[in-house]
Every structure is written in structure tokens, then in C-alpha cells.
Amino acid sequence: MTTLGFSTGLDSFTNPSEIGPLYPFVGAEWLFVLVAVILWLLWHVAQIRLENRDNARAVDTYERIGLDRVMFYGGSADVPSDEEWERREEQRRRVATPSAGERSSELDDPSEPRLPPVPPGRAE
Amino acid sequence: MEDQLEGLVVLFTEFYYWVTIVFMFLIHLGFMMYEAGYARRKNVQHTVLKNVLLIPLVTITFFFFGWWIYNSSITTGPFLYGGFEFTSLDNGIPWNELMAPNMQDRINGVFWAAFLLFSWTAASIVSGALIERARIAGFLIIAVMIGSVTWIIDAAWGWHPAGWMVQIMGYHDAYASGVIHAIAGGTALGALIVLGPRIGKFGPGGLIRRILPHNIWMTCLGLFMIYTGFWGFYVACNIPMFNIGTDDAPFFSATNIYLMPTTLSAITFNFLTSLAGGLLAGYLISRGDLFWTFSGGLAGIIAASAGNDLYHPMLAFVVAMVGTSIAYVLHNWVERRFKIDDVVGAVAVHGYAGAFGVIIAGFLLWGYPAAAPVEEGIAWFTTSEGFPMINPIGNTLGALIMFGVLGFIPGYLMARLVNAFGLLRVPASVEAAGLDAHDVGDVYPYLPQRDTLFEVAEREAALDAVRAGNGRGETRKETVR
Numbered sequence: 001m002t003t004l005g006f007s008t009g010l011d012s013f014t015n016p017s018e019i020g021p022l023y024p025f026v027g028a029e030w031l032f033v034l035v036a037v038i039l040w041l042l043w044h045v046a047q048i049r050l051e052n053r054d055n056a057r058a059v060d061t062y063e064r065i066g067l068d069r070v071m072f073y074g075g076s077a078d079v080p081s082d083e084e085w086e087r088r089e090e091q092r093r094r095v096a097t098p099s100a101g102e103r104s105s106e107l108d109d110p111s112e113p114r115l116p117p118v119p120p121g122r123a124e
Numbered sequence: 125m126e127d128q129l130e131g132l133v134v135l136f137t138e139f140y141y142w143v144t145i146v147f148m149f150l151i152h153l154g155f156m157m158y159e160a161g162y163a164r165r166k167n168v169q170h171t172v173l174k175n176v177l178l179i180p181l182v183t184i185t186f187f188f189f190g191w192w193i194y195n196s197s198i199t200t201g202p203f204l205y206g207g208f209e210f211t212s213l214d215n216g217i218p219w220n221e222l223m224a225p226n227m228q229d230r231i232n233g234v235f236w237a238a239f240l241l242f243s244w245t246a247a248s249i250v251s252g253a254l255i256e257r258a259r260i261a262g263f264l265i266i267a268v269m270i271g272s273v274t275w276i277i278d279a280a281w282g283w284h285p286a287g288w289m290v291q292i293m294g295y296h297d298a299y300a301s302g303v304i305h306a307i308a309g310g311t312a313l314g315a316l317i318v319l320g321p322r323i324g325k326f327g328p329g330g331l332i333r334r335i336l337p338h339n340i341w342m343t344c345l346g347l348f349m350i351y352t353g354f355w356g357f358y359v360a361c362n363i364p365m366f367n368i369g370t371d372d373a374p375f376f377s378a379t380n381i382y383l384m385p386t387t388l389s390a391i392t393f394n395f396l397t398s399l400a401g402g403l404l405a406g407y408l409i410s411r412g413d414l415f416w417t418f419s420g421g422l423a424g425i426i427a428a429s430a431g432n433d434l435y436h437p438m439l440a441f442v443v444a445m446v447g448t449s450i451a452y453v454l455h456n457w458v459e460r461r462f463k464i465d466d467v468v469g470a471v472a473v474h475g476y477a478g479a480f481g482v483i484i485a486g487f488l489l490w491g492y493p494a495a496a497p498v499e500e501g502i503a504w505f506t507t508s509e510g511f512p513m514i515n516p517i518g519n520t521l522g523a524l525i526m527f528g529v530l531g532f533i534p535g536y537l538m539a540r541l542v543n544a545f546g547l548l549r550v551p552a553s554v555e556a557a558g559l560d561a562h563d564v565g566d567v568y569p570y571l572p573q574r575d576t577l578f579e580v581a582e583r584e585a586a587l588d589a590v591r592a593g594n595g596r597g598e599t600r601k602e603t604v605r
Binding site: 016019020023029030032038055057067091 | 181184185188218219220221223225226227228246259260261264265272317547551553554556557561562563
């Protein structure tokens with residue numbers, strides 16, 4: 001058996017009382033710390049940018065489609081497409097102001113409040 | 125470790141602290157459940173993320189500079205006494221060989237980690253107060269400040285046998301009523317003033333809306349988990365095996381952090397009776413509110429912690445009942461009077477109960493030795509043997525330093541700073557829609573939901589705020605009340 005003649009640290013544990021550091025690359029601790037500090041600071045920068053971008057995108061979405069619509073659906077992930085939203089809005093308008101002959105049983109009670117369309121997965 | 129007795133003591137101490145660290149992990153499991161349960165359904169994932177990210181950040185920054193602060197001459201007090209010689213014990217410097225696996229040292233790593241878990245706790249306390257509207261970025265900066273800078277300064281000053289507050293003022297705070305809890309409560313209060321309440325929390329005519337948690341059961345389970353982790357916290361504040369006798373007549377005992385004698389049995393008595401006092405008082409004072417009954421248990425432990433190394437169990441019980449009651453009353457008064465929206469009552473449970481605990485310990489333990497003197501003639505009051513003496517003045521001033529000087533002021537200033545960069549609060553429309561609404565969606569996608577009465581009111585307030593033109597990261601509390 002031969003070795004490659006190279007070690008990053010210890011090559012023997014036979015005298016434990018004389019062993020100090022157990023890790024490799026003794027003497028380079030300052031470099032490890034320096035790299036870690038840089039990574040730490042960069043992480044903050046990246047996180048701030050990520051969060052800024054997410055918030056800006058969310059605000060743009062809410063401005064475009066209306067906050068009420070987003071809140072009603074419990075978030076933009078569940079918000080229907082514009083076409084779907086329009087279809088539901090049209091349904092709601094028809095239910096709320098039916099033309100002659102279109103009265104549905106659910107509007108038999110005129111005191112029934114106007115209800116928004118029921119989003120998928122929600123209990124009434 | 126050629127001597128067998130020394131070897132036994134060192135290996136036992138290493139293992140002892142390691143166990144405390146594992147126990148203290150439960151505190152953070154508890155904090156996460158507590159916050160997640162208290163958040164509304166639309167904010168749960170953001171709340172969990174905000175809480176959990178403090179753990180890695182405080183860990184690495186505590187490695188970089190937190191442990192150095194505790195081991196540096198800051199202990200002896202720049203500005204106050206001692207010098208500006210920032211010498212440090214080797215084990216505090218991040219690139220020192222002792223801050224890594226080393227056969228010649230078995231204590232530094234576990235001791236560092238025990239203090240680190242205290243650091244997480246301090247930052248986590250602040251986290252709960254700010255949920256449902258704070259940005260992750262801003263909170264994490266505040267978390268690093270308290271977790272790796274301000275709390276460890278107070279520990280160096282008042283939670284170290286050579287700390288100047290101990291040596292001069294006779295400050296005594298065995299299980300961190302002040303050095304963890306009061307400072308965290310003060311920091312949270314400072315940040316809350318800048319952050320402002322959640323949209324719709326306060327209505328016209330002094331109306332205070334109750335915003336219901338999405339899962340109170342999970343919150344209570346989280347608080348129970350915090351109690352469990354608190355066992356680890358308590359024993360980590362002790363030195364397990366120390367010769368408090370002389371070399372000629374050794375007497376081994378557990379000691380508190382100041383190397384003054386106590387026993388594990390003592391703190392077991394007092395932990396349990398102060399928990400009991402807090403739970404019973406919390407139930408009564410809140411008229412049977414589940415959340416405040418559980419929070420009362422925590423407040424009770426915190427109120428008695430400063431002196432729980434020495435109290436009689438029934439004294440701890442009474443102190444806990446009084447501290448819990450004060451915390452509850454103050455919480456509601458501050459909320460009503462100053463419109464502070466402390467979501468989980470962190471300022472009350474940790475800040476007010478903690479500060480009370482420090483002050484009352486100064487009276488109840490008046491005359492006890494605080495620590496062995498490191499220099500003659502510097503203590504304000506001494507025992508007959510010349511030891512710095514625990515006294516009401518030292519502990520009352522200490523409570524002010526913890527809650528106010530190192531808690532409230534840095535919390536307020538740092539919150540102002542991060543707010544100036546737009547990092548403190550999410551935009552109003554994002555808050556109203558829910559912090560999970562964009563990108564991640566509903567935390568319970570397969571369960572139906574319905575709007576609460578509060579959400580209807582919140583929606584109106586949010587729409588007003590957005591119409592006022594502050595929907596893009598510029599929410600101000602004046603416009604959303």
C-alpha cells in the first residue's frame with residue numbers, strides 16, 4: 001500500500017493528546033470565514049431583490065385585475081382568466097337583473113342580497 | 125484530559141450542553157407552530173418562512189461576531205468601566221482553531237450553540253409580534269441585530285460572572301427574564317411602532333377588531349412545545365458541575381450562570397410552580413381565553429425566571445401569577461391607548477413579564493451575593509464578605525437597560541432604518557390579498573373557506589388604502605386605520 005503523499009490535514013490519530021484541530025486546511029480558517037461573510041451579505045442582497053420583484057409583480061397584478069377580485073378568490077393563484085371572469089360577471093349580472101321570463105327560482109325572494117360568483121372550492 | 129476526574133467533568137459537561145441544545149430546538153418548533161397557527165389562512169406560508177429563516181442567519185452571524193462579543197472585553201463595559209481594549213478570548217474569534225472541531229477543546233462548540241439557541245429565541249420572540257404585514261427582508265435584519273448583537277451585549281454585561289452590571293450593580297437574572305425576554309419584548313415594541321398595525325385592526329371611534337387566528341389549536345400546541353423546550357433553556361443557563369468549595373475542600377454543585385450555587389432540583393421545582401401560577405392566572409385574568417391561558421403559562425415562567433435559582437416554589441408561583449396578570453393588563457392597555465398591534469402578545473408575555481421579573485427579583489433576593497467579586501470596591505452594595513449584592517436598585521435599572529436601552533431603542537431605530545429603504549412592510553394590496561396570495565397560493569388548497577366578518581372590514585380598509593395611492597410598498601399606519 002502506498003499513499004499519494006498528500007493530506008489536507010491529519011494522517012494519524014495515534015497520539016490523541018497531541019492532536020488539536022481535526023478539520024482540514026488548518027491555517028485557512030480566515031479564508032473560510034471571509035467567503036462565508038461574503039455569501040451571507042450576498043444572500044441578503046439576493047433575498048431583497050427577490051422579495052422586491054415578487055411584491056412588485058403582485059401589486060401590478062392586483063392593479064390590473066382588481067384587488068377585490070384577487071381577495072375574493074383567495075389569491076392570484078386561483079384567479080380565473082379574464083374570459084372566465086367576464087363569463088361569471090355576465091352570469092352574475094343576469095341573475096341580479098333578469099330580463100322578463102328569465103326569473104330563476106333563486107331570485108324568488110327579492111330581498112336576497114346580490115351574491116358574487118362562487119369561486120371554485122369555496123363553501124357558501 | 126489526562127486526569128480521570130477532569131475528563132469525566134469535561135465529557136459530562138459537553139454532553140450536558142448538547143442535550144440542552146436538542147431540547148431547545150423544541151422552542152423553535154413551538155414558535156413556528158405558534159406563529160403559523162395565529163396567522164390567518166392567507167398568511168401562513170409567509171409566516172413560517174419568515175420565522176424559519178432567522179435560524180440560519182442568526183447562526184452564521186453568531187459565529188461571525190456574536191460569540192466574540194460575549195467573550196470580548198465588552199463584558200467589562202466600554203463607556204462605563206474598563207477600557208476600550210477589545211481583547212477577546214481565543215474561543216470567540218471566528219477564525220480561531222477553537223471555533224471548530226478540536227481535540228483540545230470540547231466545551232466551546234456546545235457552549236456557543238447553547239447561546240446560539242438563546243439567540244434564536246430572542247429573534248423568534250420579535251418575529252411573532254410582526255406577523256401578517258412585515259417583510260421578510262426587514263425582519264431578518266432586525267433578527268440579526270437582536271440575535272447576534274444586542275442580546276449578546278446584554279449577556280456580556282449582565283449574564284456573565286464578570287459582567288459590569290453584575291459586578292457594579294449586583295444585577296441578577298438567572299434564567300433570562302431580562303437578558304432574553306425583556307430585551308426581545310422591547311425590541312418588538314420599538315419595531316411595532318414603526319411597522320404599524322395590520323390593515324383594519326383599528327376602526328373608527330376607538331374600535332379594536334379581533335382578528336381571529338386560523339388555528340388556535342396549533343398555536344396552543346406550539347406554546348406547549350415552547351414550555352417543553354424551556355426545560356432545555358433552563359438547564360442550559362446552569363453550569364452543571366463546578367467546584368464551589370476550595371481546592372482543599374472541594375464541593376461540587378451545579379451553579380447558575382454567575383457561578384453561584386443552585387441545583388437542578390431547585391429549578392425543577394420553580395419551573396413547574398411558575399408555569400402553574402401563570403396558567404391559573406392567565407385563565408382567570410382573560411376570563412377563560414384559551415390563547416391567553418397558554419400564554420399566561422409562558423409569561424408566568426418568564427416572570428419568575430430571574431430568581432428561579434433561589435426562590436421557594438410557592439414564591440415562584442405567586443410571582444408568576446402577578447407577572448402574568450400585569451402582562452395581560454398592560455397588553456390590553458397599550459393596544460387600546462397606543463394602537464399597537466402586537467399580534468401574539470409578544471411584548472406583553474416576554475417584555476412586560478420579563479421586566480417585571482427582573483425588578484421583583486431585586487426585592488425578593490435583596491442581600492444575596494450576585495457573583496464573586498473580580499475587583500474590590502466597585503460594587504454599589506456588597507455582602508459582608510465583599511461580594512456584589514443583589515438589590516432592587518440594580519435590578520430595576522437593569523430592567524430598564526434590558527427593555528429600553530438595549531431593546532426598545534435599537535428596535536425602533538433599526539425599524540426606522542429598514543423602513544426608510546422600504547424593507548419593513550409589504551404593500552397594502554399584498555397585505556390585503558394575503559402574503560401567500562401571489563405565487564404560493566392557499567395553504568389549504570383542498571379545503572373550502574369563507575370570509576370572516578373581519579375580512580370584509582379589512583377589504584374595505586385595504587381598498588381605501590390602495591385608492592389613496594399607497595398600494596406599492598408605502599403603507600403607513602395613518603392611512604390604514
